[in-house]
Amino acid sequence: MKIRLAHLSDIHFGGENKAAVAAAGERIRAGSFDLTIVSGDLTRYAETPEFEAAAAWLRDLPQPQLVTPGNHDAPYLAWAERIFAPFRRFERHVGPAPAQNWRRDGIAVHGVNTARGAQPRINWSKGQISLRQAERVVEWFEPSDRLRIVVVHHPLIEMLGGPMTARVWGGEKAAKAFARARVDLVLSGHIHAPFTWPYPHADGRTYAVGAGTLSVRERGVPPSYNEVEVEDGCIRVTALAWTGSHYEPYRTWALDRRPA
Template structure:
């Protein structure tokens, strides 16, 4: 059994303090193979917010894989936003692109779908380039059959059905199709602040998108929370954990067939 903790959109600087503390307690007692944080660690990309995030991550049992989100580019420091949008992330958190984790039965690759600036009005939306897609596809395709193959990014590559907001990822549909053809099992993301799980409509429909909610005060119709992902040889289970003010409870579960 593979057990993953999938968190996203903590937004240090605007975090739900009790929910963040409670999540760390679950992680320390949960026996997870890997903790994944899919972006938006900070609210405004401020140095103090990154420092708080880094200190919190150090309290978690390893290993931990973290990708950036659009909020992790400085909001006020415009020179940095244009010329080194994820310099603070790299300096205080770690690798920005191409993070990997390999352990028995598990292969994970991280992609940065956030951008400091873009040639469109809403810079919060996502992008994944052909080069990023090819690099992630080739790495995951090379993983042995039978491993749980996981791609991590901040923005959902295809829109959450009925979601409270959009990601509008440039290159997202092509990437989702490529990862489906490569027989990736899961694409984990955040950004939407609401949990979901559903299959991509490509190939054998056994590549699943799953999104975690938020641990911030910026709730969008669902409580603060995160996901627990469990996979055996036959099924993948995604369990959304909802903060109840003093503890977490499973609010929804998705069960999805694995490739045989």
């Protein structure tokens, strides 16, 4: 098995780094990726022109694609819409918000929405995943799926030393469920910094992988996105950083896969 994935997040159209976004598109079009994944926050404030720009950019990228919403993809200023129909604009311009999935040749990828338009806490931008959401993901996987990937916006367990927090309600339980289900990767964004680390559950071979941002909202890390290559015994994650003129490797991780 060999698969190549492009993993982007937090592009924030309306506040994107235009040169970095354009160059990422060029690399992806030339890269022969099996799947392009965007783990949320396509927009800055979920304004219609931002979604139109995001949709146009996605149309220029190769298929297949899997795109999950983030907290910035719920309207920031339209309070009533954010509370009662938070992802209507996302679904109009991009695709289904609750869940998306892709399966091919034993490779299975499932996206689940961890963003909410409103929550019973002041900071509604933080993440939330219900036990039922996690159970639906686990139930979707099939015994023949040799590579299992979950895509969320918020890291389910906090990145140690990260530039910001996700504070995902239900995140720990979901992480345990995914580890028990032998998920290989849980891809996320939100904190604007790339990282990898194993979940401390089950066999320790379920890995959280975070992508950086392609926006001007840098948090001590240059604009970046991830390229992921999976072979039988190894998962290689390369965070590519934008230098202002080109992309170059910023960090590279080699992660051991569990035995088949």
